[in-house]
Amino acid sequence: MEQKEGRKREYMLPDMDSTFRVFGAHLRTVDRDWSYPLHKHPIFEINLVLAGTQEFTVERTSYKQLPGDLFLLQPGEHHKSQVSEEEGMTYYCLHFDVDEPSFRELLGRSPRCFYPSDSDLTIAIRPVLDKLIELTAAHEAALQTEARMHILSALFELFAVLSGTLSKLNKDPAGLKSSEIASQVAVMLEQAVDQVGNHSDSDDKDTIASAAAAVGYSTSSVNRMFTRAFGVSPRQYLSTMMLKKAKLLLMDPELTVEDISTRLGYNNIAHFSRQFKRWTGESPSLFRARFHE
Incomplete structure (x- = not known):
């Protein structure tokens, strides 16, 4: 058998x-x-x-x-x-x-x-x-x-x-609807961080405006709903996601700081280094040195 x-x-x-x-x-x-x-x-x-x-x-x-x-x-x-x-x-x-x-x-x-x-x-x-x-x-x-x-x-x-x-x-239907919209926007912001392109403050505004249009609300309404749901504004959330990605890339010894700067969409390594120092208080090289001696 x-x-x-x-x-x-x-x-x-x-x-x-x-x-x-x-x-x-x-x-x-x-x-x-x-x-x-x-x-x-x-x-x-x-x-x-x-x-x-x-x-x-x-x-x-x-x-x-x-x-x-x-x-x-x-x-x-x-x-x-x-x-x-x-x-x-x-x-x-x-x-x-x-x-x-x-x-x-x-x-x-x-x-x-x-x-x-x-x-x-x-x-x-x-x-x-x-x-x-x-x-x-x-x-x-x-x-x-x-x-x-x-x-x-x-x-x-x-x-x-x-x-x-x-x-x-948390059983409030109105709150649930607002939170669902904020969650959709969060996903779109995370996807934007993963895309390659020149990074600037104006790009952040355009990204948030595009996300707001995609869910059918004004940018100001999305800002309110997002901040209520997540405790930070969409722009702050974008910065957090960008910093998180930068740290993960800096922990990869195969990538140079210049490579990482390009992947994150910055025009040059100096721009990325200045932004990273504003976020963390230390340079990308100093952050990397703590993981790779």
Whole structure:
């Protein structure tokens, strides 16, 4: 009897290329006179009170933050805080930024900034935050490679839980439509970065205008929807994608800086070098030297 060969199956993970950064994560205990002045920053923030009470103001709305309550702040939101009781306070603060479009879109559609201790979001992410708090408290151990890998693992877990919970919370049809349009524009901007051509500020404007026309909205409307969805403007997003591509190319030892400049569409290597230094504070050659000695 002829034996039929079984049908072969293959499963693969999708290709992924995402960058995230964590800034100034800290666990701090302060006295009753402590306060932090009104400010804003271009990154996301998670702020969790562990003991005591904090008066937290976001865009002129004040909240009483009790132990276990947390804030999830968007880039650009004005906020300030101070201890609101006689005793001191202990809190944990984490600033982060990500370039994964779908995750940024979910963060941008967060229905509110204040999440009490019994909210679905707080309950979901608190176990992961406790891991990060423990790792932060062991600051000397955090310098070790193994500990840093544990921190990265906890951060990815935090982002996974955040995205899953926010997906369930974000049910606004109008917001979904706006986010879908912003996502379409993001794809077009990423495709534009991959295309070869002379790169200039006017080209960025033309690229955004073309994307807006493709989705059937004015450039100003697309700017508003995109910024609301991703926390950055289309032009800032273009710059982020261009910088990301530049870094990846600079990590390839087979390419010269001049080759990379041409691939990215710059008129000459000097133009690219100036732009890269504006983005990162260092020259392309210095960045490359950190990876290829």
